[in-house]
Amino acid sequence: xxxxDEKKLAALLNEVKVIAVIGAxxxxxxxxxxxxxxxxxxxxxxxxxxPKRDHVWGLKTYxxxxxIPEKIDLIxxxxxxxxxxxxxxxxxxxxxxxxxxxxxxxxxxxxAREILTKKNITVIEDRCTMVDHKRLIGKKL
Numbered sequence: 001x002x003x004x005d006e007k008k009l010a011a012l013l014n015e016v017k018v019i020a021v022i023g024a025x026x027x028x029x030x031x032x033x034x035x036x037x038x039x040x041x042x043x044x045x046x047x048x049x050x051p052k053r054d055h056v057w058g059l060k061t062y063x064x065x066x067x068i069p070e071k072i073d074l075i076x077x078x079x080x081x082x083x084x085x086x087x088x089x090x091x092x093x094x095x096x097x098x099x100x101x102x103x104x105x106x107x108x109x110x111x112a113r114e115i116l117t118k119k120n121i122t123v124i125e126d127r128c129t130m131v132d133h134k135r136l137i138g139k140k141l
Contacts, residue, residue, distance in 0.1 A: 010136040012100060012122065016073040017045055019129075020065050020098075022087055023078035024048030024056040031104065032078040033057075035130040039076075042133060047072070066093055074100040076129055077107060084109035088116050097121055104128055 019039055026033050036057055040046045047070075048056035051063050062068050065075060065087075075098050077087055084103055091101060092115070101116050102124045103109060113123045 006136065009124075009132060013129075013133055013137055016100065018047065018070060018072050019044045019074045019076050020047045020049050020062075020068060020072045021076045021078065022049045022065065024050050024061060025053070026056045031128075035076070035078075035104070035128065038130045038133070042137075065090055071096045072098045074098060074102055074129075077101070077103045079107070081107050081109050084112035085115060088112035091116065091121065092119060100124065102127070102129055105131075 021032065021036050023032055024036055026036070036046055036048065040057060046057070046059065047068055048059055048061040049063070049065055050056060050061050053061045055061055065072060072094065075087070075091060077084060079087065084107065088101060088109070091098060097119055098121060100122045101112065103112070103126065105126055105128045108125045113125065116123050
């Protein structure tokens with residue numbers, strides 16, 4: 001399902017508790033750093049995912065979403081569009097499927113969308129979680 005309705009998007013952001021951030025890095029000035037820190041401050045349980053880092057934002061960082069030992073509500077992707085189909089396939093290997101697969105601004109993947117919408121996972125493309133959260137909810141959950 002592709003979600004663009006603002007009320008549904010706000011409700012979804014209120015339901016989400018655990019966010020896995022694929023491509024997480026804590027380098028100042030990088031969009032993923034600003035968004036990750038914002039989501040943490042907003043009260044989400046943010047789980048960084050990066051293949052080579054052990055800690056991002058002072059948090060244990062996993063090499064892959066498959067390694068995360070808890071249920072993930074939203075997967076927030078900060079990787080180039082060409083990698084999204086592989087991350088979508090990885091999602092389907094999770095014991096409990098996430099509610100949302102969110103590709104950040106500038107990221108589109110018709111193939112990832114096709115893979116995930118068949119499994120009733122909401123797919124959001126070319127939108128920023130921080131921008132939408134600020135606009136629809138504000139910082140407090």
